[in-house]
Amino acid sequence: xxxxxxxxFPCRLVSIVLLCLFSLSSVAQRTxxxxxxxxxxxxxxxxxxxxxxxxxxxxINSMLQAYPPAVEMDKHRQMTxxxxxxxxxEADYNKRDAFYSFVNARMSAMLSSIDEPVIAGVxxxxxxxxxxxxxxxxxxxxxxxxxxxEAYKPFISDSxxxxxxxRCNALLITNTDALYANRNVAKAFVDAGKKVYVPKRTWTDLxxxxxxxxxxxxxxxxxxxxxLHVLPGHNNNNRTNIxxxxxxxxxxxxxxxxxxxxNNLSWAxxxxxxxxxxxLLTKSQTTQMxxxxxxxxxxxxxxxxxxxxxxSIDRRESYWTTQKRLKSLAELNIPNVIMTWGxxxxxxxxxxANISPDATKVMIDGTLYIERKGSxxxxxxxxxx
Amino acid sequence: MKKQILxxxxxxxxxxxxxxxxxxxxxxxxxxxxxxxxxxAYKSGQATVAFNNIDAMLQTYPPxxxxxxxxxxxxxxxxxxxxxxxxxxxxxxxxxxxxRMMRVLKDLDRPVEKGLRIYKLYNDGFIIKSKKATVAIDxxxxxSNAKPFIKDSIIYGIAGKCDALFISHWHADHANLNIxxxxxxxGKRVIAPKGLWExxxxxxxxxxxxxxTDIKxxxxxxxLHVLPGHQGDVLNNINVVEFHGEGTVAxxxxxxxxxxxxxxxxxxxxxDIDVLMxxxxxxxxxxxxxxxxxxxxxxxxxxxxxxxxxxxxEAYWMTIKKMELLSDLNMPYVLMTWGEWYDYQR
Numbered sequence: 159x160x161x162x163x164x165x166x167f168p169c170r171l172v173s174i175v176l177l178c179l180f181s182l183s184s185v186a187q188r189t190x191x192x193x194x195x196x197x198x199x200x201x202x203x204x205x206x207x208x209x210x211x212x213x214x215x216x217x218i219n220s221m222l223q224a225y226p227p228a229v230e231m232d233k234h235r236q237m238t239x240x241x242x243x244x245x246x247x248e249a250d251y252n253k254r255d256a257f258y259s260f261v262n263a264r265m266s267a268m269l270s271s272i273d274e275p276v277i278a279g280v281x282x283x284x285x286x287x288x289x290x291x292x293x294x295x296x297x298x299x300x301x302x303x304x305x306x307x308e309a310y311k312p313f314i315s316d317s318x319x320x321x322x323x324x325r326c327n328a329l330l331i332t333n334t335d336a337l338y339a340n341r342n343v344a345k346a347f348v349d350a351g352k353k354v355y356v357p358k359r360t361w362t363d364l365x366x367x368x369x370x371x372x373x374x375x376x377x378x379x380x381x382x383x384x385x386l387h388v389l390p391g392h393n394n395n396n397r398t399n400i401x402x403x404x405x406x407x408x409x410x411x412x413x414x415x416x417x418x419x420x421n422n423l424s425w426a427x428x429x430x431x432x433x434x435x436x437x438l439l440t441k442s443q444t445t446q447m448x449x450x451x452x453x454x455x456x457x458x459x460x461x462x463x464x465x466x467x468x469x470s471i472d473r474r475e476s477y478w479t480t481q482k483r484l485k486s487l488a489e490l491n492i493p494n495v496i497m498t499w500g501x502x503x504x505x506x507x508x509x510x511a512n513i514s515p516d517a518t519k520v521m522i523d524g525t526l527y528i529e530r531k532g533s534x535x536x537x538x539x540x541x542x543x
Numbered sequence: 544m545k546k547q548i549l550x551x552x553x554x555x556x557x558x559x560x561x562x563x564x565x566x567x568x569x570x571x572x573x574x575x576x577x578x579x580x581x582x583x584a585y586k587s588g589q590a591t592v593a594f595n596n597i598d599a600m601l602q603t604y605p606p607x608x609x610x611x612x613x614x615x616x617x618x619x620x621x622x623x624x625x626x627x628x629x630x631x632x633x634x635x636x637x638x639x640x641x642x643r644m645m646r647v648l649k650d651l652d653r654p655v656e657k658g659l660r661i662y663k664l665y666n667d668g669f670i671i672k673s674k675k676a677t678v679a680i681d682x683x684x685x686x687s688n689a690k691p692f693i694k695d696s697i698i699y700g701i702a703g704k705c706d707a708l709f710i711s712h713w714h715a716d717h718a719n720l721n722i723x724x725x726x727x728x729x730g731k732r733v734i735a736p737k738g739l740w741e742x743x744x745x746x747x748x749x750x751x752x753x754x755x756t757d758i759k760x761x762x763x764x765x766x767l768h769v770l771p772g773h774q775g776d777v778l779n780n781i782n783v784v785e786f787h788g789e790g791t792v793a794x795x796x797x798x799x800x801x802x803x804x805x806x807x808x809x810x811x812x813x814x815d816i817d818v819l820m821x822x823x824x825x826x827x828x829x830x831x832x833x834x835x836x837x838x839x840x841x842x843x844x845x846x847x848x849x850x851x852x853x854x855x856x857e858a859y860w861m862t863i864k865k866m867e868l869l870s871d872l873n874m875p876y877v878l879m880t881w882g883e884w885y886d887y888q889r
Contacts, residue, residue, distance in 0.1 A: 197861045198824070203854040210622060213860045217616045224612065233603075234613050237596035241620040244593055244627075247586075445575045472582040478592045479576040486574075 208254055211245060215260035218242050223267065227503045229458075229493045231481065239477035242498065246465045247474060252307070261286075261306075261313045264500030269321055271502060272298075277519060279506030280409040282437065284497040286313060288338055288415060288462045290439055291326065294408045297383030300326045300347075301401065301413050301439075302333075304340040306467065313467075319343055323350040327382050331356045332391070332415020333398040337466060344368065355379075355386075357399040372399040376432075387433065393418040402433050409505055412454065413439040413462075426453035437505050443475040447483055451492050458505060459484070459494045590630050594639040597621050606885045608839075608875040610863070618859035618880060625846045626853045637692065640665065640685075643882025644697045650884060651677065651704040658888030659790045661818060663879040665692060666716050667843040669794055669820055670705060673786040676763035679705040679726075680782055680794045680820075681717040686849065699725055706763050710735040711772075711796020712779040716847055723747050734758060734767060736780045753778045764788075768814065772807075773800035783814055790817040790889055793835055794843065799826050804834070811836030818887055823862045824855075829869055839887065840866070840876035 199206035218238055225235040251257050268283050268291075276293050283291040288302040300322060306313035323329075323346040331339045334356060341361055344354045348367045357372045371377060374397075377388040389400040393416045402412045412435045429435060430453050438456035440447075441463045451459060461484070464475045477496055484494045495503050520529045527534045527542060534543040570581045578585035597617045604614035630636050647662050647670070655672050662670040665685040671678050682702060685692035699722075702708070708726045710718045713736065720740060723733045727746035735749040750756055750769060758767040770781035774797040783793040793816050804827065810816070811834060819837035821828065822844040832840065845857050859878060866876050877885050 197864050199854045201854060203852060206854045206858075207626070210619070210626065210858060210860065213864075214616075214619045214623065217612070217619055220612060221616055233596070233599060237600050237613070237617060237620065240589075240593045240596045241616060241623065243589060244620065244623045247589065248627075443577060445572050445577060447575070470582075472578045472580060472585045476589060478589060479578070482576045482592075486576075 204250075204253075207248075207250070208256070211251075211254040211256035214241065214245055215256045216263070218245070219260060219263045219267075222264075222498065222501065227495050227497045227501050229495055231496060236481070239481070239496065239498070243465070243476035243478050246467065247471050247476065249471070252311075252467070258311075258313065261499060262315070262318075264498070265314055265318045266500075268500040268502065269318065272322075272325055276504070278408075279504060280405055280411055280437065281502055281504050282411070282439070282460060282497075283502045284460070284462070284499060285322075286499050287466045288332070288413075288441070290413065290462065291322065292403065292405075292411055294383060294405045297381075297405060298326045299328055299330060299381075299384070299403065301330045302338040302415060303329060303343050304336070304338065305343065316342070316346070319346045320350070323347045323352060326352060328352055329354045330386070330401055330413075331399075332401065332413065332417075333393060333396070334358055334360050335393075335416060337468070338416055357397065372397070389429065391415065391417040400429070402429060402435065404433070409436040410434060411437045411439065411505075412456065414441065414450070417441070426450050429454050442480040442483070443473075448487050448490070451487060451490050456492060459492055460503065461494070461496060464496075464498070586629055587633060587635060590624060590627075590633060591635040593620060593624055594635050597624075598639060598642060601880065601883065606877045606879045606883050608877055610878055615860075615863065618863075618878065621880065622846065622858035622860055625848065626856055626858065628853065631848055632690075640692050640881055641694055641697055643880075644693050644701065645882075647882050647884070648697055648700045648704070651701065655886075657789070658886060659786060659792065659818070660884050660886050661792070661820075661841060661879075662884045663841070663843070663881060664701070665881055666847050667711070667794070667796065667822060669792075669841075669843065670701070671784060671786070671792055673765070673789045676707070676760070676765050676786060677705045678763070678765070678784055679708045680784075681711055681796065681843075682708060682722055683716065683719040684722070685716075692848075698722065702726060703729065705731070707731055707760060707767075708733045709767060709782040709784070709794075710739065710780065711782060711794065712736050712774060712777050713739045714774075714777070714797065716849070717796060732760070734769070734780075734782075736778045738778065750780070770806075770810070772796065772798045772803050774798065775800070783816070785814075790887060791815060792818040792820060793837070794820040795822055795825060795831070797822055797844075798831070801826070804830055807831060807834040810834050817889060823857045823865070828865060829872070832869060832872055832874055837874065838889075840874055841879055841885065842866075842876070845880070 194205055194209060218241055221234060221238040225232050276295055281293040285291060285303055286306040287304060289304055290301050292299045305319060329347045344361055345364055347354050348364045354368050355371045356368060359370050361368050371379060372388045374390050379386040385404045387402040391398045391400040398416050400414050400417055404410045410433055412429060435454055435456040438454055438459045439462050440450060442461035461480050464477050464480055466474060480496055497503060518529050520527050570584055597620050600613050600617035604611045624630050655674050660672045664682060667681045668683055669680045684698040702722055702725050708723060723740060726733050727744040733747040737750045737753045739749050740747045741749055753771045755771060756769040764787045766785045768783040770783060772779040772781040779796045779798055781793060781795050781798060785791045791814060816835050816837040818839050818841060819835045820841050820843050821831055823842040825831055842862050845859050845862060847856060862878055879885060
C-alpha cells in the first residue's frame with residue numbers, strides 16, 4: 159500500500175523483482191547443503207530440526223543394532239524406542255530426509271541377514287506397519303508387506319521390495335486395505351514367480367498368481383514347508399483373514415492382521431482350542447489385548463502396527479504405549495518382544511537344544527542336524543537320536 | 544448484520560462445547576494407554592516416559608571425556624524434548640529438572656578431598672567445589688518469577704551451601720537479585736560486573752571499574768581474577784577462579800566481543816587454566832580455546848528455554864559437532880547437562 163502511493167507501476171514492478179531476487183539469494187545462502195557447517199541456526203528453525211534429525215536417526219539406528227530385540231527389554235533399547243517415538247511423532251517427520259535414510263538403513267540391516275539360514279525355529283522380521291517376514295530353514299513368507307509412505311515417495315524402495323520378493327516363497331495379505339496390501343509389492347512377487355494370497359478378489363490383471371483365499375469357515379492350505387490355516391476375521395463389517403501358519407515342527411505363528419476391536423472375540427477362543435500358537439503377531443493398539451492373549455495363549459507375543467505414519471499423532475501407536483500396555487498384562491506371563499522396522503527375532507520352539515553355544519551344526523546325507531551333548535536334533539529341536 | 548451475529552453464535556454454540564467436551568472429558572481408554580483424540584494427554588505421556596528414560600540413562604552414563612553412545616542418545620533425546628515448545632510448561636519437565644537439581648543439593652554435602660568438583664546447573668550456572676570452598680557462578684532458578692524452573696526450596700538450598708557467588712553480566716539468564724540477596728543475607732560475598740546491583744547490600748559488590756581485577760578470598764583459599772569481557776555493549780565479567788593448589792577454572796559468561804579477542808589470545812600467558820567453561824555458542828570458539836589454553840573444556844548455556852526460539856536453544860548435539868570441528872586442538876571436553884557433576888584433578 160505504501161509503495162503504491164509513492165511509485166508508478168513500472169517502478170513498483172522493478173522494486174518487487176529486486177526485492178524477490180534479494181530475498182531468494184539470502185535464503186539460498188543458508189539453504190545450501192554446507193550453509194550450516196558452523197552449526198549456527200539462528201533464524202532457521204526448520205534447518206535446525208532437519209539437522210537434529212540427521213544426528214538422531216543414525217544414533218537410533220546404531221543403538222538398535224547394539225541392543226537388538228529381546229524378551230526383557232533392555233533400558234538402552236527402551237530409551238531408544240522412546241526417542242524414536244518422539245521423532246516419529248513430529249508433525250513434519252516426512253519432510254526430513256533423515257527419516258527416509260533411517261528407513262533405508264533399517265531395511266539394509268534386514269537384507270544383510272535375510273540370506274542366513276535359520277537353523278532352528280522361526281525367524282521373524284518386522285518390516286513396516288503390519289508387515290512381517292517369517293523365515294524357517296526351508297520357507298520364507300511375507301505377510302502384509304507394503305512400502306509405506308506415498309506412491310510418489312514410498313518409505314521402502316522398489317529395489318528393496320524386489321530383493322524381498324525374490325527371497326520369499328509367497329506373500330499373504332490379511333486385508334486389501336492400503337495399509338496392508340500394495341499392488342506394486344504384489345506385482346513384484348508375481349514378477350518373481352511367487353504367489354500372492356489375498357482375502358478377496360483383487361488385482362485380477364496380475365494374473366493367476368493372485369489367489370483368493372478365506373471363507374466363512376476355516377480353510378487349510380498346504381504350502382511349501384507349512385500348513386496355512388485361514389480363519390475368518392473381521393474388521394467391522396469387512397471380512398479379513400487371520401493366518402495361523404504351522405511350520406511343521408519349527409513353530410506355529412498366528413498373524414491377526416487387521417482384526418479389529420469388536421465385542422465378538424470367539425475367533426480368538428477358536429484359535430486357542432484348535433492351535434498351539436508359539437508366536438502371536440497382533441495389532442498393538444487394541445483395548446482388548448488382555449482377552450486376545452488370554453484366549454489364544456501364545457508362548458510369545460510380538461506386536462505390530464506401531465507408528466503407522468498415516469495416522470494422526472494421537473493414533474500413531476508408539477512403542478512406549480505398547481510397552482506400557484503389555485506391562486500392564488504381566489500377570490498373564492506371556493513374554494513379549496517389541497520390534498521396530500527391519501529388526502529380526504529368532505524364535506526356537508526348543509531353544510535349549512538348538513541355540514546353546516555348545517551346539518554344533520552337522521550335515522548328514524544332505525540334511526542339517528544339530529548335535530549337542532551326544533544327541534542329534536532336527537533343526538526344529540526334535541530329538542532324532 | 545443480525546443474521547451474521549446469529550450464525551456466529553450458533554457456530555460457537557456448536558464448536559465450543561465440542562472442543563470442551565473433548566478436552567475435559569476423561570479418556571475412556573486411558574487404562575489401555577490409548578489416546579485417540581487426546582493429543583495433549585498423549586504428548587504428556589510421551590514426554591514423561593522420555594524424560595524418565597533420559598534421566599535413568601544419564602545416571603548410568605555420567606559425564607566423561609569420551610561420550611558413550613547411550614549418553615549421546617540420551618542428550619539428543621533431551622534436545623528433541625527441549626526443542627518442542629509444548630513441553631516448556633509441563634509438569635513432567637519441572638519434575639525432570641527438579642529431580643536433577645535435588646541430586647546436586649544432596650551431593651553438595653559430599654566432601655572434595657582433592658581437585659575440583661564441577662556441578663552444572665541450569666543455563667550457564669556452575670558450582671565449583673574444592674576442599675575449602677564452594678563457589679557459584681551465574682546461579683539462577685530459570686523460568687519466570689511466577690513459576691521458576693527450579694523450586695525455591697532447592698535453588699535456595701543449593702545457594703545456602705555455597706560460599707560466594709560470581710555474576711558474569713546483568714542478563715536475567717545469568718543474574719538473579721533474589722539469589723544474590725540470599726548470599727548477602729548469610730554474609731557471603733557476591734561479585735558482580737560494574738553497575739549491577741549497586742548499593743543493594745554491602746556484601747553484593749559490583750566492580751568499580753571494568754578492568755582486569757584480582758579479588759582475594761583468604762578464608763576460602765582462592766583468588767578471583769575478573770577479566771573485562773563484553774557481549775556487544777554489555778559488560779561481561781569473565782570469572783577466572785584460582786583455587787590455590789587445586790585448580791583454576793574460567794567461566795566466560797556470554798562473552799561475544801570481537802575486540803576482546805586481541806587480549807583473549809594471550810590469557811594463557813598469564814593464567815594456567817585447568818577448566819574453561821565457555822558459552823557453547825561463543826563466537827570464534829577456536830580462538831577462545833587457543834587463547835585460554837585450558838586443559839579441559841566444559842561448555843555452558845545449552846538449551847536455554849523460556850523466550851528462546853528453538854533455533855537458538857543450543858542443543859547438546861550441536862556442542863558435540865562444534866567440538867568435533869575443533870578436535871585438532873586435542874583439548875578434551877566433557878559435555879554435561881543440568882544436575883550433573885564432574886571431578887577434575889590436575
